Amino acid sequence: MTLAPLPRSDIQMAVEQHGLDGGTFVAQVVGRGLEALAQQPVTLTWFGARGRSGMVYRSRMRNQGFGHEMFDGRPVIGIATRASELAPCNAHLTRVAEAVKPGVWRAGGLPLQSPTMATGETLMRSHHRAVPQPHGHGGRRADPADPLDGVLLLSGCDKTTRAMLMGAASVDLPAVLVTGVPMLNGKYRGQDVGSGTHVWKCEEDLKVGRMTEEEYFFAEGCMARSEGHCMTMGTASTMACVAEALGMQLPGSAAWPAVDSRQMETAQAAGQRIVRMVGEELCPSRILTREAFENAIRVNTAIGGSTNAVIHLTAIAGRVGLEQGLQDFDDSVRAVPTLVNLMPSGTYLMEDFCNAGGLPAVMAELLSGRLLHGEQITVTGRTIAENTEKAERVDSDVITGLDAPFLSAGTGIADLRGNL
Secondary structure (H helix, E strand, O other), X not given: OOOOOOOHHHHHHHHHHHOOOHHHHHHHHXXXXXXXXHOOOHHHHOOOOOHHHHHHHHHHHHOOOOOHHHHOOOOEEEEEEOOOOOOHHHOOHHHHHHHHXXXXXXXXXXEEEEEOOOOOOOOOOHHHOOOOOOOHHHOOOOXXXXXXOEEEEEEOOHHHHHHHHHHHHHHOOOEEEEEOOEOOOEEEOXXXXXXXXXXXXXXXXXXXXXXXXXXXXXXXXXXXOOOOEOOOOOHHHHHHHHHHHHOOEOOOOOOOOOOOHHHHHHHHHHHHHHHHHHHHOOOHHHHOOHHHHHHHHHHHHXXXXXXXXXXXXXXXXXXXXXXXXXXXXXXXHOOOXXXXXXXXXXXXXXXXXXXXXXXXXXXXXXXXXXXXXXOOEOOOOOEHHHHOOOOOOOOOOOEOOOOOOOEOOOOOOOOOOOOO
């Protein structure tokens, strides 16, 4: 369980933290090295320190009801949540955080929850639209100053997912992303309606008299009828799938409806997994490789994902030191068809996508055509190929095969140059 090594200039602080006299400290440094002394769980290096430092840390934590047995060397896991009632896509993440904690406890960790800034499109004032920012969208990252061994990142709307991944890449502690996943399918008069796509259609119907004011207001409650983010293949669902394709999210977890009990099971599993990742020293720098980004670019094309993914993936790649431009996207997707028949480019919605096999089924199909790097490691500790070996396409209308794709290769995202 390795933390960032203590700088050699911080010897005095290390002496104080570990409650050692100078002679003992020098003997330990000579015998094991200063880095070895630092490579212990936070509960030992911070909360387990002797003397004044340890007492200060423990006493402040005990005002929350933690007993002294919590500081016995178990990994400290931060739960960074973007829950906010002003960002409706993220409002339910408080409940997701509570589902994560039992998993952390069960695996022997200490979960500590912390809020981060959340923004979304739907409630932002028009002159302060939720455009991407270069430093994690203004959100508080998993700060290296926090005494954490690993982090669970809870996000909802697309920009918060991108910001979480950028923060995780910067700090490079073991991290697992848990996205807030989509709403249930919208239902209006026996038809499926999308949370974003049908806003414009309803407005047009109202203007030309195909819909009354009363029907218009009734439809509002039909298109967003549960917690979660947009259930179309908009940017929120796209970025959840992209995060799974990058290997930063548990397999199959991008598509559960937010109110599905299996989403809570997945959150608990993520809590267990992050504790084990600390022991394995499995950090984002081992996962977010160039091949992982190529996988994500190709998956975005295969799912009919949002063009905003280009912006977000470029930003995340830059944070890990990879140069990725429009030409990389163009080169990576030329041979990749669109396999998923979802709104806005298709017919179905995320709930259908989940029931049809979800992203593992798409990735397995791409792997069968050698269109992904199957050897890429993921937060499970296993490869993409291993994660998807039992995946199955249950509904070929929703998830098509490479032999008869929904859209042929070259009709997804393309890099257009020149001027009009």
